[in-house]
Amino acid sequence: MSKIRVVFKNISWLAVAQMINSICAFFWTIVIANYLGVTKYGIISFSTSFIGIAILLIDLGITTYVTREVARNRKRLDEYINLTLPLKLILSFAVFFLGLFFLIVSGCGKTTIVVTLIYMVEMILMTFTQLINGIFQAYEELKYQSIGALINCGLLIGGILITILSDWGIYGIALSYVVGYSGFFGFMAWRYVKQFGWPSPKINCSKSLLIIKKSLPFGITTLFNTIYFGINTVMLSGMKGDYEAGIYKAVFNILLVFTTLFSVYQLVLFPVVSNFFVNQKGLIQKSYEKSVKYLMAVILPICAGIFFYAKQILMLIYNQSYGEAILPLKISIWTVIVLFLNGATILVLNAINMERRVTMIYLLGAVVNVLINLLLVPGYSYNGSAVATLTSCSFIFLILLTQISKTEFQPGIHLLMDVVKIAIATMGMFLVLCVLHPSLWVGIFVGVLVYGALFIGLRLVDETDCTLLKLLIHKEKEEQ
Numbered sequence: 274m275s276k277i278r279v280v281f282k283n284i285s286w287l288a289v290a291q292m293i294n295s296i297c298a299f300f301w302t303i304v305i306a307n308y309l310g311v312t313k314y315g316i317i318s319f320s321t322s323f324i325g326i327a328i329l330l331i332d333l334g335i336t337t338y339v340t341r342e343v344a345r346n347r348k349r350l351d352e353y354i355n356l357t358l359p360l361k362l363i364l365s366f367a368v369f370f371l372g373l374f375f376l377i378v379s380g381c382g383k384t385t386i387v388v389t390l391i392y393m394v395e396m397i398l399m400t401f402t403q404l405i406n407g408i409f410q411a412y413e414e415l416k417y418q419s420i421g422a423l424i425n426c427g428l429l430i431g432g433i434l435i436t437i438l439s440d441w442g443i444y445g446i447a448l449s450y451v452v453g454y455s456g457f458f459g460f461m462a463w464r465y466v467k468q469f470g471w472p473s474p475k476i477n478c479s480k481s482l483l484i485i486k487k488s489l490p491f492g493i494t495t496l497f498n499t500i501y502f503g504i505n506t507v508m509l510s511g512m513k514g515d516y517e518a519g520i521y522k523a524v525f526n527i528l529l530v531f532t533t534l535f536s537v538y539q540l541v542l543f544p545v546v547s548n549f550f551v552n553q554k555g556l557i558q559k560s561y562e563k564s565v566k567y568l569m570a571v572i573l574p575i576c577a578g579i580f581f582y583a584k585q586i587l588m589l590i591y592n593q594s595y596g597e598a599i600l601p602l603k604i605s606i607w608t609v610i611v612l613f614l615n616g617a618t619i620l621v622l623n624a625i626n627m628e629r630r631v632t633m634i635y636l637l638g639a640v641v642n643v644l645i646n647l648l649l650v651p652g653y654s655y656n657g658s659a660v661a662t663l664t665s666c667s668f669i670f671l672i673l674l675t676q677i678s679k680t681e682f683q684p685g686i687h688l689l690m691d692v693v694k695i696a697i698a699t700m701g702m703f704l705v706l707c708v709l710h711p712s713l714w715v716g717i718f719v720g721v722l723v724y725g726a727l728f729i730g731l732r733l734v735d736e737t738d739c740t741l742l743k744l745l746i747h748k749e750k751e752e753q
Contacts, residue, residue, distance in 0.1 A: 297426045301433050302526045303590055305446055306519075310594075313443050315515025318522035320389040320447070322506040324396040326496065327372050331364045331400045334491025335484060336407045337543075341624065343411035344544035350408065350469065353484075357404060358474040360481050365397045384443065391447040398454040405461040408469075411544050421460045429453030490628040494619070497635035504639075505658040508646050513654050521655040523595050524602045527579070527586070531572065531609050539620055546624040558682040561621050565684065566691050568613045570733065573699045574724045578716070579606045581706050585713045597655075604659035611666040618673040621682060630676055638669035691733060698727035 306314050339353045372393055376386045406418045432449025439445065465472075506525070510518040542564065549556045579586060583602045587595060622631050642665035649657025677683055702724040706716055728734075 294422055294426050297430055298526070298530065301430060304433060304437065306523060306595070307592055308437055309443060309446070312515045312519065314522065315510060315519035316385050316388055316443065317446065318506050318518045319385060319510045319515070320392045323372070323389050324392045326504070327368055327393065328396045328400055329492055329496045330368045331361060331396070332403065332492060333364070333485055334488035334493070334495060335361065336403045337491040337623070338484065338488040339404065340407035340411050340544055341547045343408060344547045347412065351472070354408065354472050355475050356477060356480055356484060358472060359476050360484070361400055361404065365400065369393055369397065388443055388447045391444070391451060395451045395454045398451070398458045402454065402458045402461050405465050408465065413544060417461065417464045421457045424460050425453040425457035428456045490632040491623065493632045494628065494635045497639035504643065505646060505662060508650060509655060509658055512650050517654050520595065520598050521601060521658055523591055523598045524605050524655070524659070527590070527602060528605055528609055531575070532612060539616055543620050543624060546621060550625050557621060557625070558684070561617065561682060562684050562688045564617045565614065565688060568617060569610070569692055569695050570728070572610055572613050573695055574702055574720065576606045576610055577699050577703045578706070578720055581703065582713050582716060589713070601655045601659040604656065604663060608663045608666050611663070611670050615666060615670050615673055618677050622673070622677060625680065625682070627676070634669055634672045634676070637672070638665045641665045641668050694731040694733050698724055698731055698733070701727045
């Protein structure tokens, strides 16, 4: 089976799982937000944002580093897994008690502390699950991760429904997440043992410190990337209150549907491009150019449609108490486009051993984000946070583009022409919607037709795209 067919097989597995998860997330977001109300939902927002940052202190980029190295040399699997398991266990206990200390010292309420600690149990399960997922990604076998994600989804929905029917409140909601990830971890651990055998964990201080040293650039980059959304919610909660944090979280949940789908691309392509860097460097540039083209072709018209129908979408998902989220949604939706571009570029830079450069870029971006939040949140609340996120992401994109342009994998001018054509097709779709102003569901149908016609008319499907499509449709000789 060719590399292309393996890639798209993995994308198909993950895409189906993520689509189901996204639909379910759409469901439980509505249910939880309306069940708890804005203030208690703000507490959930704070807790999830808190563990989103805390989990990085457990992982420290170890999962990404191990995935890349095992993808390059699978013979080193046992060495890495045996060293990282006890390392992650030690880090998990340290971060848990450090988090408890921080919550007490910062004066958080009892409910906030208990809910956050429950989520931190999920966090520990999550970090070990991610490590196992990384191994299967390196082996380009992502169907097990997809199945595990669906198990998590089913258990979580069941827990949420039981919580609401039994009226267990905010604690029941938090525990539902722990139950869901317990199922995910249990399944992935079982699959690992079945395929690779029982690991033999061992503590080796010198080798463990070396792994941490090499992993840190990935971990720090992820930390600063998390700051885009996580720190905004935490700052809003601290500077304005739980209500404002709940409004911003409502917007973030909509964006999360698309950024989660983007993670499919990253999970599948990162080990592939890492392997290309060792064996087939010539394919890296083409992979990057096609990735950017396909990502922009999908996400740009979607973001334009959400901007146009922001009010209708919010009222479809939430109740009237979330009406103030319209403007921050209109601002934040454009951040998704920049995040996609940043993610595609970072994937290549990390795969070609430029992770330290990426870390420094994200450090600058995080500083910009925090400073703009400090400047705008006091006067503009969640609207200011939305502007801060978009500005910092755009700042990082410009620097990343400069960096990849200095390498041998810099994109060609034809990619810019393709992106311009995609923008023209999107603007044409948007103008038609402005003139006709159809309802949401009719607008989706009209938008797809108009955008599709313009996409074909502008000749955005080239010979390479057709070849790739044929490879996916027809079986190759070796499979016949």
